[in-house]
Each structure stands twice: as structure tokens, then as C-alpha cells.
Amino acid sequence: MLLSVFLAVALAAFGSWWLLGSLLPTLRRRLLDQPNSRSSHSQPTPRGGGVAFVLVAGAAGVIGCLGSAFSGQPDLAGSPFATAGLLLLAVPLAVVGFLDDRHNLPASLRYSVQLATALLLLLASQRPLTWLALLLLALTVTGVINFTNFMDGLDGLVAGCMAVAIATLAIALKSPLPVWALVGSLLGFLFWNWSPAKVFMGDVGSTFLGAVFAGLVLQASSWPVAFGYLLVATPLLADACFCVPRRLLAGQRVFQAHRLHLFQRLHQAGWPHARVALTYIVATAVLAVAMLAGGWPWVFGLAVVELLVGVWLDQRVAVPFAVASKS
Numbered sequence: 001m002l003l004s005v006f007l008a009v010a011l012a013a014f015g016s017w018w019l020l021g022s023l024l025p026t027l028r029r030r031l032l033d034q035p036n037s038r039s040s041h042s043q044p045t046p047r048g049g050g051v052a053f054v055l056v057a058g059a060a061g062v063i064g065c066l067g068s069a070f071s072g073q074p075d076l077a078g079s080p081f082a083t084a085g086l087l088l089l090a091v092p093l094a095v096v097g098f099l100d101d102r103h104n105l106p107a108s109l110r111y112s113v114q115l116a117t118a119l120l121l122l123l124a125s126q127r128p129l130t131w132l133a134l135l136l137l138a139l140t141v142t143g144v145i146n147f148t149n150f151m152d153g154l155d156g157l158v159a160g161c162m163a164v165a166i167a168t169l170a171i172a173l174k175s176p177l178p179v180w181a182l183v184g185s186l187l188g189f190l191f192w193n194w195s196p197a198k199v200f201m202g203d204v205g206s207t208f209l210g211a212v213f214a215g216l217v218l219q220a221s222s223w224p225v226a227f228g229y230l231l232v233a234t235p236l237l238a239d240a241c242f243c244v245p246r247r248l249l250a251g252q253r254v255f256q257a258h259r260l261h262l263f264q265r266l267h268q269a270g271w272p273h274a275r276v277a278l279t280y281i282v283a284t285a286v287l288a289v290a291m292l293a294g295g296w297p298w299v300f301g302l303a304v305v306e307l308l309v310g311v312w313l314d315q316r317v318a319v320p321f322a323v324a325s326k327s
Contacts, residue, residue, distance in 0.1 A: 008177040009184035012056050016188030020052035024192070024199060031101055033200060040154050040259070040267055045197055048101045050205015053185035054094045057212075060181035061087030068176070083219060084178040089124060090211035093117045093145070097203030107255060110203075114142045117211050125218035141214045144230075147240035148210030149203060154263055155195035155273040158236065159186050160281040162209045165233045168288035169216040172229065182212065195273035228296025234303045235283040238310065239263060246321060260325060262310060265318035268327075283309075 027046035035041050064084030096113045099105055118141035122134060129137065152158045163186040170179045189205075192198045201209075213233065220226035230237070239262045247254055259268065266276050283306050290298040314321075 004177060005180050008060070008180040009187070012060065012181035012184030013188035015056045016052045016185035017191050018188075019055060020049055020189060020192050020199065023049070023052060027199060031202070040264060040273070041197065043196075045200055047200040047202035048098060048204055049189065049192060049199035050094070050201030050203075050208060051098055053182065053189045053201075054091065054204060054208050056185040056188075057087050057178065057182040057208075058091050058094075060178035061085065061091075064176050064178035083173065083175050083216070086121065086124060086212055086215035086219075087178055087182060089120050089215065090117060090208045093211050094204050094208040097205070097207040101202040101204055111142065114145050114207070114211075118142050118145070118214070121211065121215040121218055124215065127218070137218075141211070141218075144214040144217075144237065145207050145210035147237050148213070149206040150240045150243075151236045151261065151263070152201060152206040153259075153261065154267060154276055155197035156190055156193050156277040157263060157273075157280055158206055158209065159190050159193050159201060160277055161233065161236050161284045162213060163187060163190070164281060164284045164288055165213060165236075166209075166216065168232050168291060169213070169219075169229055171292060173216065173219055175216070179216070195277065197273075224296050228291050228299045231296070231299045231303045232284065232287045232291050234287060234306055235280040235310075238303075238307055242310075250321075250325060252325070259327070260321060262314055262318055265321070265324050266313065268319040268324060269317055 024046065027048050031046050031048040032044050033039075033041075033047045034044050061084050065088065068084065093113055096105065096110060100110055115138060118138040119134070121141060122129065122137055148158060148162070163183055166179065166186075167183045169175065170183065186209075189201065193201065217226050217229040220229050243261050244254055247258070247260060252258070259265070263276050263280065266279075267273065271279075287299050287302055287306070290302045
């Protein structure tokens, strides 16, 4: 099994690296992101690079579903393709993300697709839910999708943290090889996305990752365990979760581009991209080890500690929220 996982990760990493390298000239011509006052980068950089790991993971999902169906061996939740199929359920959202990267689609259309994806992921979890619970959980899943998207603003940050978080859930859930292929494809993407980034993942990648992560969380054996899985991504999700209400209280438009997340204000305080990204990745890895070693009580306790560290960084190190709001 370990050899199969290693091969899946290695082949997917190579495939993602090679595919993105081939796509870069086209992305530079059609999806070049020009830096502005709200950007964390200073050089024109193409976006939409997430299409590479979406294609690799999607292909792995198709192969996994076909293999499970022909073999008749059930995956999680008693279905022959429950976990591998999560990758495919998130593909339409990635398509809409790619179109949004290119054409700036209406927010109502983007959210409608996010909500539809969330409902499909909940149905795939095969949990008995009341209509009210279904609605609340669907809104929570769309929150995870959007928060992941909001955090895609620094070289290597989202790809690195999600590679760790998804690998952790793959171990905990004993996920099939297609999920490991996604982890590998993220590593291949990171070769191009690490500071100084040659390409950004764009909405096509960030929304896809948020949906897959949420779908894996929903495959947990119980709600406390699902909560623990979700907390593995605390460094990413908590940053966005605290930033949104602060902006609302300040009378700002939540969906307008800004530089007010903690990771952005740490960068403004002089931390280079790599240092910020590594801080978040290491913090995610600590929670990952806690989840695998001690379960949700351990990860809950360490998540509280990391939140307190985040508050200290916010108050003592980062550019103050009020100051950054004026820039």
C-alpha cells in the first residue's frame, strides 16, 4: 500500500509539474494578473494555474471510480466511488472558477454553483439530515470554499497548507489513491507556485481545494471527528473567519479585494512570502500530527493555542488592521 501511495503521489506530482509548465505560455497570454495596490506580488504573474492539479486529480478520480466499480469493492460510506468521486463532484466548481478567472462571472452564479456542489457533497456523505441541518451544513461548506479562496493571496500558502490537510485526511480516512494523487499534484504545482511564484492557482484551484477538503471532512465517522478534521485547516480558515467580521464591523465590502488578512499584514510588516507560507504550513502540520496521534480533543486544544498565537501576531507583529485598512 505504501508503495502504491508513493507511486500515485510521484506520478501525479510529475504530471502536474509537466502540465503546468506546458500551460504557462498560454496562461501568460490570457490570464496575466497585473499587480495593483492590493496585490502581494510586484511582477505580472499568470493565474489559473490550478487547472493543472484539477485535471490531474480529476483524471485520477475517473480512474479510481472506474476501478472501484469494476472491482465491486466499496469505498467509504458503502459506495464504490464515494471518496474518489468527491474529486469529480468538485470539477464543475473548478470550471466555473476558471471562467471567473477569465471573465469575472457574477457573484450570484458563482455562489449558486458553490451551493449546488455543497449539497452534492452532503448527499455523497450519506448522512441522515433534516432539511434545516442540510441547509446549515451546505452554508458551512460554501463558507469553507470561499474562505479557502479568500486565502489564496500569497506564494505557496494555500497549496502548501491544503497538501498537508488533505494528506492528513487521506491517512485518517484510508482514502483511495486518487486523493493521494491530488496531494501529489499539489506538490507538483508548488514547484511553480513557491516564492517567487511563476503562477497563481486562481479560483479554479482554490474553490476546487475548498470543496474537496470539505467533502473529505464530511466522510468522517462522527460529527466530533469531522470537527477535528476541519480544525486541521485552522491556520487558513481561522484567518479568513476572523477577517470577514472585522471588515463587516468596519463597514467594508466583504467580497472586495483587500490586504487585511493576517497573512497579508504579516507580509506588509516585512515577512517574506516564504516565511509567512512556512509558518502557516508548519502550524497546519502540527494540527495534522495532533489529529492523527490523539484525535479531535488533541487537535481542538492545539487549535486554541494556535489561535492565541495568531492573536499575538496580529497585535504585536503584523501591520495593524486599522492602518492596513487605510492603505
